Amino acid sequence: MPTPPYAHLSVAPRSTSHSLIDMLVRHRDVLLDEWRRGLGPDADALRRASDRSEPMAHVVDALLADLAREVREPMIAPESVFAAAVHGTSRRMQAIGLELVLREFDVLRHVANHVLRRISPSQPHRELVGRLDFMITTASLASLRGYHRDEFDALGQWPSTLDDLLRAEDPWAGLDERTPRH
Numbered sequence: 001m002p003t004p005p006y007a008h009l010s011v012a013p014r015s016t017s018h019s020l021i022d023m024l025v026r027h028r029d030v031l032l033d034e035w036r037r038g039l040g041p042d043a044d045a046l047r048r049a050s051d052r053s054e055p056m057a058h059v060v061d062a063l064l065a066d067l068a069r070e071v072r073e074p075m076i077a078p079e080s081v082f083a084a085a086v087h088g089t090s091r092r093m094q095a096i097g098l099e100l101v102l103r104e105f106d107v108l109r110h111v112a113n114h115v116l117r118r119i120s121p122s123q124p125h126r127e128l129v130g131r132l133d134f135m136i137t138t139a140s141l142a143s144l145r146g147y148h149r150d151e152f153d154a155l156g157q158w159p160s161t162l163d164d165l166l167r168a169e170d171p172w173a174g175l176d177e178r179t180p181r182h
Contacts, residue, residue, distance in 0.1 A: 020128060021067045023119050024112075028064060031115055032057055038107040042100055055087040056104055059143070063135050067128075074166045076138045081165050084139035088146025101147055105140035109133060138165055 036043040062083035152158040
């Protein structure tokens with residue numbers, strides 16, 4: 001009988017969010033490989049445009065390190081915001097269209113949730129999924145702002161536009177109190 005996909009990623013059902021984060025970190029390459037597959041033919045265009053390194057790999061590394069942080073203030077670490085802003089600036093310099101830049105983050109969100117479900121299929125992890133969604137959404141905004149860095153610079157708003165993202169509040173704070181238990 002063939003081994004089920006992701007069987008090597010499985011953890012015991014009683015795993016904590018912290019151990020799931022550790023699993024995601026250890027399987028960073030799986031996440032990036034699935035992200036590339038999820039982009040389909042667009043991955044080739046991005047690969048050709050990235051002559052040295054993949055800007056999204058730096059974003060993923062920053063987001064994974066951010067997930068592992070014990071302290072949640074700010075909600076997203078400056079390193080994640082800066083890596084995503086550099087991603088956007090790099091994509092513009094590579095003449096990658098804005099639509100594809102935003103699609104990269106949509107695919108990352110889908111793949112991250114998919115890999116998380118594969119790692120621990122029997123456990124709902126609303127808090128972790130919520131944090132991932134928040135972080136990827138914020139990173140996509142930072143990338144968008146990095147894509148338009150020249151315009152923000154011309155207005156004298158470049159540093160403050162990233163600071164705004166760092167002051168974002170947790171939209172899932174208190175979710176457990178608001179969610180009825182069944």
